[in-house]
Amino acid sequence: MAALRAAFAALAAALVAGCAAAPVAAPEASAPAATVSLRLLAINDFHGYLMPPPGGLRQPDPNEPGRVTTVPAGGAAVMATAVRELAAGHPNHVFVAAGDLVGASPLLSALFHDEPTVESMSAMGLAFSAVGNHEFDEGAAELLRLQHGGCHPVDGCRGPQPFAGAGFQYLAASTVVRATGKTLLPAYAIRRFDGVPVAFVGLTLKGTPHIVMPSGVAGLEFRDEADTVNALVPELRRQGVNTVVVLLHEGGEADGGRDGCDNLRGAITRIVPRLDPAVAVVVSGHTHRSYVCRVDGRLVTSGDHYGMLVTAIDLQLDRASGRVLQSDAKNVVVDPARFAPDARQQALIAAYERLAAPLAQRVVGSITASLTREPDASGESVLGRVIADAQLEATRAVGAQAALTNPGGMRSPILKTGDGRVRYADVFEAQPFGNQLVTLTISGAQLAALLENQFHGERPRVLQVSRGLHYEWDATRPAGSRLVPGSLTLDGRPVAPAQRLRITVNSYLADGGDRFAVLREGSERVYGIADAEALARYLGAHPGLEPPRDVRIVRRP
Numbered sequence: 001m002a003a004l005r006a007a008f009a010a011l012a013a014a015l016v017a018g019c020a021a022a023p024v025a026a027p028e029a030s031a032p033a034a035t036v037s038l039r040l041l042a043i044n045d046f047h048g049y050l051m052p053p054p055g056g057l058r059q060p061d062p063n064e065p066g067r068v069t070t071v072p073a074g075g076a077a078v079m080a081t082a083v084r085e086l087a088a089g090h091p092n093h094v095f096v097a098a099g100d101l102v103g104a105s106p107l108l109s110a111l112f113h114d115e116p117t118v119e120s121m122s123a124m125g126l127a128f129s130a131v132g133n134h135e136f137d138e139g140a141a142e143l144l145r146l147q148h149g150g151c152h153p154v155d156g157c158r159g160p161q162p163f164a165g166a167g168f169q170y171l172a173a174s175t176v177v178r179a180t181g182k183t184l185l186p187a188y189a190i191r192r193f194d195g196v197p198v199a200f201v202g203l204t205l206k207g208t209p210h211i212v213m214p215s216g217v218a219g220l221e222f223r224d225e226a227d228t229v230n231a232l233v234p235e236l237r238r239q240g241v242n243t244v245v246v247l248l249h250e251g252g253e254a255d256g257g258r259d260g261c262d263n264l265r266g267a268i269t270r271i272v273p274r275l276d277p278a279v280a281v282v283v284s285g286h287t288h289r290s291y292v293c294r295v296d297g298r299l300v301t302s303g304d305h306y307g308m309l310v311t312a313i314d315l316q317l318d319r320a321s322g323r324v325l326q327s328d329a330k331n332v333v334v335d336p337a338r339f340a341p342d343a344r345q346q347a348l349i350a351a352y353e354r355l356a357a358p359l360a361q362r363v364v365g366s367i368t369a370s371l372t373r374e375p376d377a378s379g380e381s382v383l384g385r386v387i388a389d390a391q392l393e394a395t396r397a398v399g400a401q402a403a404l405t406n407p408g409g410m411r412s413p414i415l416k417t418g419d420g421r422v423r424y425a426d427v428f429e430a431q432p433f434g435n436q437l438v439t440l441t442i443s444g445a446q447l448a449a450l451l452e453n454q455f456h457g458e459r460p461r462v463l464q465v466s467r468g469l470h471y472e473w474d475a476t477r478p479a480g481s482r483l484v485p486g487s488l489t490l491d492g493r494p495v496a497p498a499q500r501l502r503i504t505v506n507s508y509l510a511d512g513g514d515r516f517a518v519l520r521e522g523s524e525r526v527y528g529i530a531d532a533e534a535l536a537r538y539l540g541a542h543p544g545l546e547p548p549r550d551v552r553i554v555r556r557p
Helices: 002-021 076-087 115-124 140-148 225-238 268-274 343-360 382-398 424-430 444-455 517-521 531-541
Strands: 035-043 057-060 068-071 093-097 128-130 169-171 175-177 188-193 196-204 220-222 244-249 253-255 262-265 279-284 290-295 298-303 309-318 324-333 363-366 402-405 421-423 436-443 469-474 500-506 523-530 553-556
Touching (some): 035 076, 035 279, 035 298, 076 115, 076 309, 128 196, 128 244, 140 169, 169 188, 196 225, 225 244, 262 268, 262 290, 268 279, 279 309, 279 324, 290 324, 298 309, 363 531, 382 402, 382 436, 382 523, 421 424, 424 531, 436 444, 444 469, 444 517
Parallel strands (some): 093 128, 196 244, 279 298, 402 500, 469 553
Antiparallel strands (some): 035 309, 175 220, 253 262, 290 298, 309 324, 436 500, 436 523
């Protein structure tokens, strides 16, 4: 037995020795995948809508062709969750924006010079944003403050904590400081995804000086969008970049629903075909429309406005060349029934609501029906009539005979809820720019020229007019001669070319905004209260206001 045990021990030792001596094969290193997946999450034209916009998202009714319905959508707390969940499962992802994050904002953001929105976007993990035209509403110096932080130069620090500036980077490749020849903010940023470099270039629309307060962009040059990108491509290629994503604050319109691209039209159709082939994706904005398009083989997207959609863009990048092999996109509704609100965003919003509440909740008047901003066939809207009437009433004492306001200055309807009471926050949401009223003198001929100028360009900008001013325009006539001869009257009397008229407009128009340069010629200027304050006072002076239905503008045919 002892001999048998000794034999087994010897055999075991030999086996162990044999195993120890045998080489152990190392596991083979897996070769990197030939492609890299990248998900872009994009928004545009958020405009400080930390809370869901009133009315919700308009979209085609799936049950009744031709009919439009609305669904609840938006709000920073829900968007934060949407962004997080849409990024889940995508190790390579980045959150970007195409401009107008701020400006024309509701009171909750605007009261604090849009610091709450910048903080909200930073907390969401936004990486890059183009600079939109509304980022210049308070001027270039204020934009730089939003980027870098610090207290407001006039109002100081009013938020619940010191303002640290944006945690994301604004990009402004086409916005150049004339004195230095350098861009106001960085032109581009490069991110690497699994080693593959991708460049993000931010652009402001070339026409910005014509649609913002001229004083806000003094000393700046806004260069051609396509030329700017194309000039950057050689520099990017020297850094190994073969895929460029353009964040463009300019866009177009299309039919076919939020992911449709039927009959694409507008400025975007003239810019994209001129871009260098290195540009694979264009995230667009400005027009407040939604679409997912292919233009010259590249993906072009837009996600409506006010944070009601997030565009999910999926790219397959070739690891060897760094180029895009495949791209897809869809616009996802920021649906409160699908995405639970984010606690961090809720806390941020609540902190600012507590500070804003005394002013925001002040009741200023009441209405019997909603003051809507959708224009009729002539270009008039109910809200436009009320605002113009309010501005006329506020300036009668300085000789105003009529008032005009621009449709772009009306950002939100004033909806009747409950007993019809209107709060200051509702008024400010309708008119959030803080423009002063300006009463000035022009001639009847200048007024006629002003009205003709409404119809230049791709999209007419029909000014809203006060009670007593009346005219007719003919849509079949060429631009420059659409005002029907003899139709321009004031208080029932024809307006003569040489007649002197006292007209009230907001300071944006008085400075030549929206290409209404003739108003710069207005003389005997008297500056008044803010436009939102005029509307608040008007509602207070007319409790139970009924929406005016009188016809002031007639379109032929």
